[in-house]
Amino acid sequence: MNLKDYIDIIEDFPTEGISFKDITKLAANNEAFDYTIEELKKELEKEEIEYIIGPEARGFLFGSAVAYAMGVGFIPVRKEGKLPGEVISYTYKKEYGEDRLEIKKNAFKEGAKVAIVDDLLATGGTVKAATDLLKSMGADVRALAFVIELTELGGRELNKDVDIISLVKYPY
Numbered sequence: 679m680n681l682k683d684y685i686d687i688i689e690d691f692p693t694e695g696i697s698f699k700d701i702t703k704l705a706a707n708n709e710a711f712d713y714t715i716e717e718l719k720k721e722l723e724k725e726e727i728e729y730i731i732g733p734e735a736r737g738f739l740f741g742s743a744v745a746y747a748m749g750v751g752f753i754p755v756r757k758e759g760k761l762p763g764e765v766i767s768y769t770y771k772k773e774y775g776e777d778r779l780e781i782k783k784n785a786f787k788e789g790a791k792v793a794i795v796d797d798l799l800a801t802g803g804t805v806k807a808a809t810d811l812l813k814s815m816g817a818d819v820r821a822l823a824f825v826i827e828l829t830e831l832g833g834r835e836l837n838k839d840v841d842i843i844s845l846v847k848y849p850y
């Protein structure tokens with residue numbers, strides 16, 4: 679199956695100069711979605727993963743499905759102010775200004791083997807922040823898995839300490 683047939687490219691969204699890769703059609707197509715989840719699962723099964731971590735929002739879509747398929751738990755990493763109770767926060771720099779990610783305190787035991795699943799790797803800033811957050815809590819971050827990788831935006835270099843899996847690649 680060629681997953682690119684199910685990814686729409688919308689130029690200048692959400693701002694001018696961005697070539698947006700839209701996974702809506704892929705998620706709506708049962709065969710393409712099933713294939714995607716099975717391919718990610720196949721790669722991640724090489725590690726002994728205990729939890730899949732999904733960054734809000736598109737990481738929830740793919741991450742929870744991969745976790746279900748693998749028979750492991752799913753833990754969300756959310757944008758600021760969305761999770762109730764005690765959270766661990768991590769502030770990181772974006773292209774402009776700062777952003778903050780949060781995860782529930784005591785979400786897993788120290789040393790837990792985890793993988794992060796998201797739809798897309800671009801600059802790698804989001805997944806780097808999530809990785810740093812998880813490592814600060816004692817997680818063993820075994821892999822980062824994406825449906826799409828934008829190869830010229832530096833995400834792989836920024837996250838070179840962790841194994842990176844991606845199913846389809848575009849330059850930007």
Ligand SMILES: O=P(O)(O)OC[C@H]1O[C@H](OP(=O)(O)OP(=O)(O)O)[C@H](O)[C@@H]1O
Nearest residue numbers: 734735736796798799800801802803804
């Ligand atoms: O590698 P990066 O440059 O950090 O970009 C990739 C991130 O950007 C998108 O999420 P976005 O922050 O747009 O949030 P959304 O899923 O809520 O739309 C995408 O789903 C990744 O999480």
Ligand SMILES: Nc1ncnc2[nH]cnc12
Nearest residue numbers: 696697698699700798800
């Ligand atoms: N080009 C892009 N398409 C879709 N999601 C993105 N997140 C960051 N860059 C993106």
